[in-house]
Amino acid sequence: MATDLAPPPTKAASKSGHRRPGVGLRAVFGRYRWLYLMLLPGIVYFALFKYLPMYGVTIAFQDFLPFLGYSGSPWVGFKHFEELFAGPDFGRLMFNTLFLALLHMLIVFPAPIVVALLLNELRINILKRSVQSLVYIPHFLSWTIVAALTYVLFAADFGVLSGWIRDFLGDTSKIDYMAQEDWFRPLIILQQLWKLTGWGTIIYLAALAGVDPQLYEAARMDGAGRFKQLWHVTLPAIRPTIVVMAILASGNLLDSGFEQIWLMTTSLNRSVADVFDTYVYYSGITQGAISYSTAVGLFKGVAGVILIFGSNWLAKRLGQRGLF
Amino acid sequence: MLTLTAALTASACSGGGDAPQTDPNTITVMAKLFGTAPDPNGEMQQAVEKFLGKKLKMNWVPNAEYTDKLNVTFASGNLPQVMVVDPHLPGFVKAAEAGAFWDLTSKLDKYPNLKPADQRTALNSSINGKIYGLYRMRPSLRSAMIIRKDWLDKLGLKLPETVDDLYTIAKAFAEKDPDGNGKKDTYGLIIPKWPGNYASASPYDVLETWFGAPNGWGERNGKLVPGFDTPEFLEANKFLKKMVSEGLVNPDFATLDSAKWNEPFHQGKGGMIIDVNIRSRQVLDLFREDDPKNYGDKVAMVGNLKRSDGQKFSYPFTGYADVLAISRQSVPTEQDLDNVLKTLDKLATKEGQVLLQNGIEGRNFKVEGDTASLINETDPKVEIVQKDVDNAFIQLSTKGTNDFGGLAYVRTPSGEPYKEMLKLQKQLMDEDLKTAVFNPALPVVSPTAVSRGAQIDTIIPDARIKFLSGELTEEQLKGEIKRWYDSGGTQVATEVNDLVSKLGKTN
Numbered sequence: 065m066a067t068d069l070a071p072p073p074t075k076a077a078s079k080s081g082h083r084r085p086g087v088g089l090r091a092v093f094g095r096y097r098w099l100y101l102m103l104l105p106g107i108v109y110f111a112l113f114k115y116l117p118m119y120g121v122t123i124a125f126q127d128f129l130p131f132l133g134y135s136g137s138p139w140v141g142f143k144h145f146e147e148l149f150a151g152p153d154f155g156r157l158m159f160n161t162l163f164l165a166l167l168h169m170l171i172v173f174p175a176p177i178v179v180a181l182l183l184n185e186l187r188i189n190i191l192k193r194s195v196q197s198l199v200y201i202p203h204f205l206s207w208t209i210v211a212a213l214t215y216v217l218f219a220a221d222f223g224v225l226s227g228w229i230r231d232f233l234g235d236t237s238k239i240d241y242m243a244q245e246d247w248f249r250p251l252i253i254l255q256q257l258w259k260l261t262g263w264g265t266i267i268y269l270a271a272l273a274g275v276d277p278q279l280y281e282a283a284r285m286d287g288a289g290r291f292k293q294l295w296h297v298t299l300p301a302i303r304p305t306i307v308v309m310a311i312l313a314s315g316n317l318l319d320s321g322f323e324q325i326w327l328m329t330t331s332l333n334r335s336v337a338d339v340f341d342t343y344v345y346y347s348g349i350t351q352g353a354i355s356y357s358t359a360v361g362l363f364k365g366v367a368g369v370i371l372i373f374g375s376n377w378l379a380k381r382l383g384q385r386g387l388f
Numbered sequence: 389m390l391t392l393t394a395a396l397t398a399s400a401c402s403g404g405g406d407a408p409q410t411d412p413n414t415i416t417v418m419a420k421l422f423g424t425a426p427d428p429n430g431e432m433q434q435a436v437e438k439f440l441g442k443k444l445k446m447n448w449v450p451n452a453e454y455t456d457k458l459n460v461t462f463a464s465g466n467l468p469q470v471m472v473v474d475p476h477l478p479g480f481v482k483a484a485e486a487g488a489f490w491d492l493t494s495k496l497d498k499y500p501n502l503k504p505a506d507q508r509t510a511l512n513s514s515i516n517g518k519i520y521g522l523y524r525m526r527p528s529l530r531s532a533m534i535i536r537k538d539w540l541d542k543l544g545l546k547l548p549e550t551v552d553d554l555y556t557i558a559k560a561f562a563e564k565d566p567d568g569n570g571k572k573d574t575y576g577l578i579i580p581k582w583p584g585n586y587a588s589a590s591p592y593d594v595l596e597t598w599f600g601a602p603n604g605w606g607e608r609n610g611k612l613v614p615g616f617d618t619p620e621f622l623e624a625n626k627f628l629k630k631m632v633s634e635g636l637v638n639p640d641f642a643t644l645d646s647a648k649w650n651e652p653f654h655q656g657k658g659g660m661i662i663d664v665n666i667r668s669r670q671v672l673d674l675f676r677e678d679d680p681k682n683y684g685d686k687v688a689m690v691g692n693l694k695r696s697d698g699q700k701f702s703y704p705f706t707g708y709a710d711v712l713a714i715s716r717q718s719v720p721t722e723q724d725l726d727n728v729l730k731t732l733d734k735l736a737t738k739e740g741q742v743l744l745q746n747g748i749e750g751r752n753f754k755v756e757g758d759t760a761s762l763i764n765e766t767d768p769k770v771e772i773v774q775k776d777v778d779n780a781f782i783q784l785s786t787k788g789t790n791d792f793g794g795l796a797y798v799r800t801p802s803g804e805p806y807k808e809m810l811k812l813q814k815q816l817m818d819e820d821l822k823t824a825v826f827n828p829a830l831p832v833v834s835p836t837a838v839s840r841g842a843q844i845d846t847i848i849p850d851a852r853i854k855f856l857s858g859e860l861t862e863e864q865l866k867g868e869i870k871r872w873y874d875s876g877g878t879q880v881a882t883e884v885n886d887l888v889s890k891l892g893k894t895n
Contacts, residue, residue: 130463131488131717152875153843220639243642243857330581331853332642334846347842352459352479356842 124359144359153343161339164325165317167249172256173313176264177306181294183265184272196269199262210255211327218242218251243332255324264309271305272298307379315372318364340364412727414443416468416718418461420710421448423779431769432776435748439740440731448780462488467715469728472783475513475521475711478838484520490714490725493519499729501736505787509707512830517891521711522732525788528707529817529824531594532665537688539566539659550694551598551627554660558636561659576636578658580646586616586848587827589705591662592628597703597825598693599624605829605884612829612885614877616848617869622862629856642853650674664705665689665813666791672805684805691816692823702820706830712786736786738795744785745796747777753799760790760797792817832887840876847872 093100124144126137148154179199186192202210217225220240229239241247279297288296322341329337340360348357379385425448426433437444447468449457459479461467467488473480483489493514496502502522504510513523533548540547540557543564548554558576560566566574582590587604593615597603601620605612615621631637638644638658650667652658654674661667668689675683692702712732719725734740746753746760752773753760764770788794792814801807837844851868854860860868873881 129482129486129488130465131483131486133465151843152871215643219643240640240643240857243640245859330643331846331850332857332859334850343842349456349459351841351845352462352477352482353839353842354459354463356839 121358121362123355124362126355128355144356145363147356148360148363153338156335157338157340157343160336161318161320164249164252164320164339167253168256169313169317171253172260173310175257175261177268179261180265180268180272181298183269184298185290196262196265199265201262202259203263205259207321207323207327210259211324214251214255214328215242243330245333245336248328248333248336252324252328267309268302268305271302275301304385307385311372311375311379314375315368317371318368412724414445415440415470415728415731416445416447417470417784418447418449418468419472419780419783420451420454421780421783422451423775426776426780430776431748431751431773432781436743436781439743440734442731465717467717469715469718470732471713471715472710473521473713475515475713476833478841480713481515481833481838484515484713488716489520490716490719491518491520492522492714493517495725495729499733501733502729506707512706513708513711514831515833516887517831521713522786523708523711524786525794526705526707526709527792527817528704529702529820530664530666530705531589531662531692531703531820532668532816533690533693534653534661534663534668534671535688535690536566536653536659536686538686540688542566542568547688547690548693550696550698552696554693555627555631558631558660559634562634562636566659567656574656575638575658577631577660577662578638578649578652579641580644580649581642582849583646585845589703592625592852594662594692594703595628596621596624597701599627599695600699600701602827603703603825604827606825607828612881612888614881616852622865625852625855626862629858632856633858642857665816668809668813669801669806672809676803684808687805687809689809689812689816691820700823701825702823704821704824704826712784735784741785741787741795742797744781745777745790746799747773752777755797756800758797759800761800762802829884829888831891832884834880834883834887836876836879836883844872844875844877847875
């Protein structure tokens, strides 16, 4: 980033006027010293708080005991990973995590695009703005509140919505939506749609605002209707944004959203609710299996990196600009 | 995940180095907190400091997040000198066995007030026979059933004695309109989402014991087997499943927040609770707020119930609630340990226990005979003293509780119904103790159970709830039990048997 900026007019440079840029590393540092100095706090921050802690992942290869510390705890190689991969939970965790991620990519990810396109077609500005504001309010509520709302709406006993559904279907049996395996994923996806869609819309609306109106005029001259305009002008215009968002999302594919899932887990739906995130918390913090849960977390991290590189590569292959 | 490792790294860096300087005149303690934390300069803390002649540095941690905080603290390497801890928590077992806590087994005899009052309980709170902490004494038989007395009276029913009576009453509560509003909107038994695992004093565990299943582990054909691998376990759960399917149990039993357990009882939605006997006084409190005169007519209590054939098996608790463990990192030498133990010994005297459990004599209570009654209840400053005692300092007491005595004075509640209930509590405890089914595997901790906990601990309680709600058939429930064995349970069972037999030899 620093190299994009014009070099600051240092005294030496301004005096001699046309001194050639330095060749050696030292000269470069000297020339851009203030820029590099400004970079320093950032480097220190990342080194201290992002890279140094990564040393901690070594405990995934130890039987870590805090009392003995890093140096004293015995090394066990890949034992914890073997335990994870061979263990009875791995398949279930992998499936649950990926399945939720897939649902997220198919349903939650496109939702803001659709809403943004719909809002873009609205010609009454005040309506457009108020809808936009309304749909992003849920973003500011915590998952705890969302889970509590869901409980109030769907509880078997007094749930408002479950009551309506019962009345509507003339059904007398009480379905406990909060406790059934079959209803876990729909509820999770509904919550995500409700909470995340409006916020995601903002970025796409910004991208849409940047589309040149002349393109629409030209399309109209060529006889394109509303739908054709959408298909041939609007969508291609925001395609790069969608691709970048998709790549970023793929990095978080295995992040199932700890808080949301943890709050929605009960004994009855645990078999579909257990994902890597909640499992790491459960085994690490609640059960105190620090090394094991670090191994799980490390695996998840590595898989996330592979996914983000993979989707970046794929985007480039498909002729799009990647993230890097 | 990165945040977890970050926390660990940061702390391990500091923990590896020199241990914190120990000041013989200060004692640091981490303990559970209910409600708001006491002011370090408050009356109560000053009274304790004055009594000990030492500065007290307390780290109060809210009860709801105590386990999480404990595990993080173990990992931090920056431990307080004394910690309130469940001695069988996997994180603690690992830390203790690695040498992070003092083994007190042979050290307590020197201190007149720390010598375990009950050898069996001391053993139960140990890790495979090694005592890593002073147990906090609690009455062992606290299981009971609390019933809406007014509902029983309205329907002309008698107090239950057997599990069949339980069924009859639950059915009547659900179907015969006990609240008289003309609607069928009540049920019999109230069960919350249970936070603990198998054999953690849940209503399910108590009911299974009533049917004759072991309490946790029990001997069958000369070997110890887990309680859920017995026909009695299945029998009890079939009984409960029938009640669930007939609508005699609250339909949200898998999701009802356990902190709201009293609400449906108080609001007249359900009429029975199986839990600790002191819950009876909690619900009395609720009814007294509505009606200070007749609240005593609303709540009845019975002890453990008999099986259909008349045989009685009562569910005892562990006899202790957590232990006070002493860190070796912040109490490095034998001399420091002696200093800390002397302090704890002083707290374990009659005077210390009264201070921790009753409060400051003449300030918030006065002694009447051998009981304590509250005084100055309306003075806001005294109210704070009382709250600091109840919410916090009582956690440091090791010799009984002010419910049933121990060394401190029994607190006499105001109001006849409370006194009646207290009397009944004592009477039921003594009676049920005769038929108590103890868990022989309580003192032992299987290494596999510690390392594989994350993978196997939820199998049984989850399967049990699924079976009760009709999502699993009997065959599938048995399949889940087999899955427990296959996921490491077989090894756990072998280890438990080995450890218990070893323990038997040394005693």
